[in-house]
Each structure stands twice: as structure tokens, then as C-alpha cells.
Amino acid sequence: MTSKTGFESRFAANGNVKLHYVAAGSGPPLLFLHGFPDHGLGWRRQMEALCGTFTVLAPDLRGFGLSDAPTGHAQYTLLPHLVEDVLSILVAEQLSHVSVIGHDWGGTIAWWLAMRVPQAVRHLVILSTPHPRNYLRAIADPGNARYFAYMRAFQEAGAAAMPAPVELAGWVADEGDRQALAESLGRSDPEVMLGYYRANIPLGRVPDIGQLPLVKAPTLVMFGTHDPYVPSGAYDGTFREVDNVASLVAISGAGHFIHHQAAGFVTREIETWVSRPPSSFRAF
Template structure:
């Protein structure tokens, strides 16, 4: 696992989504590294991290969750605040469920709780949001846009060029394996009972996200046994850590600055 490490202080791990890379958190890293130890990996298959073959290597459990634990181990950390966007958010949710002691605070961006995400995919009314998922699963690499097309959402020229370079280093099959290994083909069954999240949880999303319906965030509080907050950004799309970078960074810093015990006192 390749990861960016900057600053010193309480640790925050940033997990990117698709199509992105660790440096996609540049604005948050630059703003927070003065007071925090900031860690931002390229997820497996992306950028400079290893790209094992076979879709089973991209299963959330145990592989993608274990990757985050390996970074904590490399940093000699037992716990960190975890921030995740898109697939990184899904990994963060599962980490908080399966290894709650490792997650001090949980913050997700454009990433509903896994139960609600799969329910949203299963709802025929949401087919317009998730058509790309089925194309990735069924057509494979043929359905994947070029690195330049995948990076077209990045407004900053330098950031876009850095993402294009990273995507060219990524393995297209590995990227698609996230969808093949973790989202069932055909009928999507209900995920069933899951452990409640014990960390104080903040979920951020854009109201104009073309890939995730706002309704997928309904009921988030039912999955968290702690203080939880769901914050909608009017007019924002999927990549809110870029589109509203300063606002998102302030929300992250305000959330992780509070000791978890303080949240308990509010409950």
C-alpha cells in the first residue's frame, strides 16, 4: 500500500473513491497537516499501490478493510479518525462495523451506509443513478472511460493532470473489481443484521449527486449507536471534497476535534 503521510498530531486516514487517488485529498491534507497526522493511501488497484489479480482480492471483507488496518499498523497506531469518499466511504463504514476499536470518528462523503446503498441499488426507481455500475460489471474494461475522461470532473488543471497520471498507473480490471466483488449481479438482497456504528458519525453528501440518490441517506441514524449527523450540501454533486473543499475541510476538522466522550455526553 502506497500512502501519503504528512504532519503530526491526532491521526486522520483519508480513503478515496472512484475515480480518484490519495492525492485527491490534497486540499484537506494541506489544511489539516499542521495539527494532525494525515494519511491518504492509494487504494489497492489504484495509483502506486499493488494491483493483485482476481476480483476476490477486492472484497470489502477482509481485504479492503485489512488494508486500512495495515496502514495503522505501519504507523504504529491502534486508532484513527477515518474519512472516506465513495468506495473509501464504504470501506470506512465496514471498518467501523467490524473493527470499532480502530475508528475514533467516522466521516463519510457521498457514501451511504452499506445497507442503504444496496437498498438504493435494488430499487428500480433509482436505475438512472446506478446504470454505470451494471455496465462496469457486465461489459468490463470496454465500459471504462479513458483516464482523461475519468478525470474530467476535476476543475483544477494540476490536480486533473495528477489524477490522469495516477489512473494510467492503475489497473482497469482491479478498479472494476470493486464493483464485481462487492455488489451482487442481478437481484440485490437485503444485507441483514449488522453491528451498529459506535463512533460519532458524520455523513456528508451533495443534493445534486448524479450517482447516489439523497434518499439513500435516510435512516442513517438507525445504524449508529452514538451521535450522528447527516449534512446535505445544496447544489453540490458527488465530489464534494473538491467542489466545496473549504467547507468540507472545516466540517471534518470540527468533527474530529471533539473527543468521542464529548459526543456521548450530548446523546
């Protein structure tokens, strides 16, 4: 089935959970992972620009859009469920590895995939998402409370704190894209979407997650300097978490949704990064 954007609609399965994704193009594979509140087609600008050179794939994460929404917050843990969802798409596409681009929750999933299944990740590109260790430390810092007030409201008040789909999609400037996102979010259960926060971020004291495997893939991290949801200081420890070439790019004046707000720049940076063979990053 082909969507209104011209992308083909496909499905993968992780056990009993069916995952919808869109696909286009041919060439080296790129997998785009969206965050909250978004959907696979939120990457439309990047996918349209890159599908002439690459195979582009973008799922609706479980609980979003046309993907299944299993009940219970325990169904939304990063390990094993969300990481295994990504692997199921690789299986469906008969891919052994892929370059992964993630934003927000998709960025967190991408970090964990690169740490836990390094052989599956050729390049890693992260948008608006600190490394999980640094992100949890930022959440635990009382000085950052203003950044994470929405998150605490979701955890404490539950679905009552969730705005309507039209409001959730309000960050999208393009009218057609905004309507498509609102329709997609309208198919999503608010309680299910909140499962990401309930399952993965403690409501009380946030523990330090300790030693983690270093990321082996060449890693590009981009963020907006005016992100109202993530403090810029949370990216300071990035280089200590990557055993490869890592680049940290701050986009002046941009907010959280940089794949829309600085779409052309972000797309060019992604293309430049993933076009280089991984081996070339170590050839100093």
C-alpha cells in the same frame, strides 16, 4: 520520498500486497480513503489544510496509483481484503486507532471498518456514501436505475465500459490536480478497478445484508443534493445504523465529489468533528 505536494510517500503491506500512502503533519491521526475514480492525493486540499494540527494519511487503495493491483476480482472484497488494507496502514504507523474520512468506495470501506473493528475508529466522517445496507437497497430499487447505470455497465461490459484516464479525471477542476489524477489512473489496470464493483455488488438480484453491528464512533455524513450517482433518499436510514451521535449534512447544489466541489466547507466540517474528544459527543 517526498511527493511534489510536499507529502511523504510511504508503504505498508497487507500480506503480499504493498500499499502506497502519503503522509504529513503531526498530532492526532486522520486517515483519508478515496473512491472511484480517484487516488490518495485527491484529498490534497483537506490534507494541506489539516496537517498543521493533525497527522494526515491517505493511501492509494489497492489497484490504484502506486499500490499493488493483485489479479482476480476476489482480491477486492470489502471483507477481508479492503478493511485489512486499512488496518495494515495503522500497523505501519504504529497506531491503535484513527479518525477515518472516506468518500465513495473509501466511504464504504470506512463504514465496514467502523462496524467490524470499532476500537480502531475514533471518529467516522463519510462523504457521498450511504450506509452499506441503505446503499444496496437503493441499488436494488428500479426507481433508482438512472443513478446506477454506470455501475451496471461496468459489471456487464467490463473494461470495455471504462473511459480513458483523461476522461475519468475530467471531474477535477484544477488543472494540476486533474493531470496528477490522470497519471495515477493511467498506472491502474481498468479490470482491476472494476473488481470493486464485481466483488461487492451483485449483478442480479441485490440481497438485503441483514443485521449488522451498529457503528460506535461519532459519525458525520455529508452529501451533495445534486449527486448524479447516489439518490438522496439512500441516506434516510443513517441514524438507525449508528449507536452514537450522528449528523447528516446535505450540501445544496453540490454533486458527488464534494471534497473538491465544496472543499473549504467539507474541510471545516471535518476539522470541527474530529477535534472533539469522542467522549464529549455523549455528554449531553
